[in-house]
Amino acid sequence: MKLILSVESVRFPLTGIGRYTYELASRLQHAEEISELRLFAGRKFLPELVSPSDQSDAVHGLKRFVQKNALAVEVYRRLMPILRKQALRGHEDFIYHSTNFYLPPFAGPRVATFHDLSPFTWAHCHTPQIARYLQRELTQSLKRADALITVSHCMRQELADYFNWPLDRIHAVPLASSPQFHPRSPDALREALARHGLQPGGYSLFVGTIEPRKNIVSLLDAYSRLPLALRQRWPLILTGYHGWRSEAIHDRIAQAQQQGWAHYLGFVASADLPLLFAGARLFTFPSHYEGFGLPVLEAMSSGVPVVCSNSSSLPEVAGPAALMCAPDDVEGLTALLQQGLEDEAWRATAVQQGLLHAGGFSWERCAQATVEVYKSVRER
Structure with missing residues (x-):
């Protein structure tokens, strides 16, 4: 052909x-x-x-x-x-x-x-x-x-x-997910993450275009409800390109940054992105609507537990490995974020299930x- x-x-x-x-x-x-x-x-x-x-x-x-x-x-x-x-x-x-x-x-x-x-x-x-x-x-x-x-x-x-x-x-x-997304040791991550002021396992991560469809304001609202000690220990790091109608979202991110528990990295170079995934304690993706939801698969391939919404294609992509709730359930999302950060037994299972599930793609x-x-x- x-x-x-x-x-x-x-x-x-x-x-x-x-x-x-x-x-x-x-x-x-x-x-x-x-x-x-x-x-x-x-x-x-x-x-x-x-x-x-x-x-x-x-x-x-x-x-x-x-x-x-x-x-x-x-x-x-x-x-x-x-x-x-x-x-x-x-x-x-x-x-x-x-x-x-x-x-x-x-x-x-x-x-x-x-x-x-x-x-x-x-x-x-x-x-x-x-x-x-x-x-x-x-x-x-x-x-x-x-x-x-x-x-x-x-x-x-x-x-x-x-x-x-x-x-x-x-x-x-x-x-x-591409081959660059795989688990990495803390030593392999330290230098690259330090350029962004981060440490391996020291943050939660969101990756995606900054736009209303990604439900970032609800994510910030849910994260703000976590105990302060948790937010300070594992701040929320966001990266992605500026999308349409993102001004209010950036204002909300700026408020969280001033409070010391969130940070927006802008658009991260493609060479650094797999390292940013692999170094996260937790990946969170509460999007309203996705045709696929590639970042969820990239996180799982990187050996990182995932919390995401149960909307559109995300249950299909995440399979049994992620914690999921409705995108508008802020209270439920807070509970899942806390479990994802603190529950070591679930985290260990989620990493193994995620790697197995991602391997099917x-x-x-x-x-x-x-x-x-x-x-x-x-x-x-």
């Missing part, structure tokens, strides 16, 4: 979608079933797969400007399909796979990965112009696609129900299952 893979999301800041795209592309390059692989981004083919940068660049700055301007978003929405269609002309014997929902006009077979339906179900967590753009483009992709991939079984059913799409043309292909399986989707499209 010949394949065109969209790798546009492999860029700063590297989100879960960018990580999925990078890991998938890395493995598809070696897939025996694929005779030719071409990587596509923007409106051009790339000579090779590049590693994502930890630094903002001019392209990122332009993207941020466009996203804030409704007219610029509309111009982009109308112009880019034309430019991409021209760039893809003559490649109709390839399968085109969009790893982030958007399918341009293309005469050959088309596959799109849908990570979540937040532009529809959590539209208020996007800027109005971006929500409208995403809703239009997601709808167009549904019309163009020959098959869809979702990153969890939960999302597969939600997508089928929401759009009345045939379930047999939606394929759940779970993600995985791999990028190799993800890539092979994706190839099977391509095969089904060619056969159809």
Whole structure:
């Protein structure tokens, strides 16, 4: 098979979608079933797969400007399909796979990965112009696609129900944690964590975009209810890129910082992130809505106990290893956080269960299952 893979999301800041795209592309390059692989981004083919940068660049700055301007978003929405269609002309014997929902006009077979339906179900967590753009483009992709991939079984059913799409043309292909996420000794962590003012096992951790959907204010409220001695011994460390409507969240984080039991690290370099995970006493992720919830799996692979919400796909990703409660249950979350920090018997069991459960996911399986989707499209 010949394949065109969209790798546009492999860029700063590297989100879960960018990580999925990078890991998938890395493995598809070696897939025996694929005779030719071409990587596509923007409106051009790339000579090779590049590693994502930890630094903002001019392209990122332009993207941020466009996203804030409704007219610029509309111009982009109308112009880019034309430019991409021209760039893809003559490649109709390839399968085109969009790893982030958007399918341009293309005469050959088309596959799109849908990570979540937040532009529809959590539209208020996007800027109005971006929500409208995403809703239009997601709808167009549904019309163009020959098959869809979702990153969890939960999302597969939600997508089928929401759009009345045939379930047999939606394929759940779970993600995985990357090899860099694994347990590490305190000595291996000490130097890297010291750069952030941290010590191995000396903090709780949240990793994710700073936005309302991640339920960070409820996390801070729950953490503030813990005994002061616990908060001082294991402060809450947060890291992630600034998202839409994050001002109030940052104000709340600043209050907790002033009280001495929380700290926001900003966007941490990808090389440091696995070390930050492995050094945590506890990972907490009370998100309202996730298509997958990759940080939960990364924490488990790092040998760190997890407390998360029981919403959307998270029970599927966390399995039996995590403590879970409803995302709006602040009192219940406080109790689970305290158990996660203090209950040594549960912690030991959670680490072993987490490692075992996370071992059931791999990028190799993800890539092979994706190839099977391509095969089904060619056969159809």
